Structures are given as C-alpha cells and as structure tokens.
Amino acid sequence: MKIIQSFWTRNSFNLKQIQGAWLDHSYALTSWALSNHTITQFYDANEVISNHMVDLK
Numbered sequence: 001m002k003i004i005q006s007f008w009t010r011n012s013f014n015l016k017q018i019q020g021a022w023l024d025h026s027y028a029l030t031s032w033a034l035s036n037h038t039i040t041q042f043y044d045a046n047e048v049i050s051n052h053m054v055d056l057k
Helices: 025-042
Strands: 003-009 045-051
Touching: 003 025, 025 045
Parallel strands: 003 045
Antiparallel strands: none
C-alpha cells in the first residue's frame, strides 16, 4: 500500500513563514519530518505531493 501525504501552500512559499499553530516554524518542520518517519515505519511506500518544489537551502 502506498501512503500519500499532501502539502499545499500559497504562491509565495517560505519555510520560515510556515508555522501553523506551532510557536515556531522549526516545530512545524519537525512535526512534518516525524510524521513522514512514522508512516515509513508502518508502510513500504510514502509519497509527498505538493504544489511547489521546496528548496531546503
């Protein structure tokens, strides 16, 4: 079974501006990473679909 995670943003995307309900954007990024890691523990395939290519530099 393949699990699909989606991530959608506005046209202007900046990782440091995304924080949702978290106190800091770094907590939001950590939660996404932990979510992805947890899914890969239970399923063989995981795919992330987004409306933007993300540059992590």
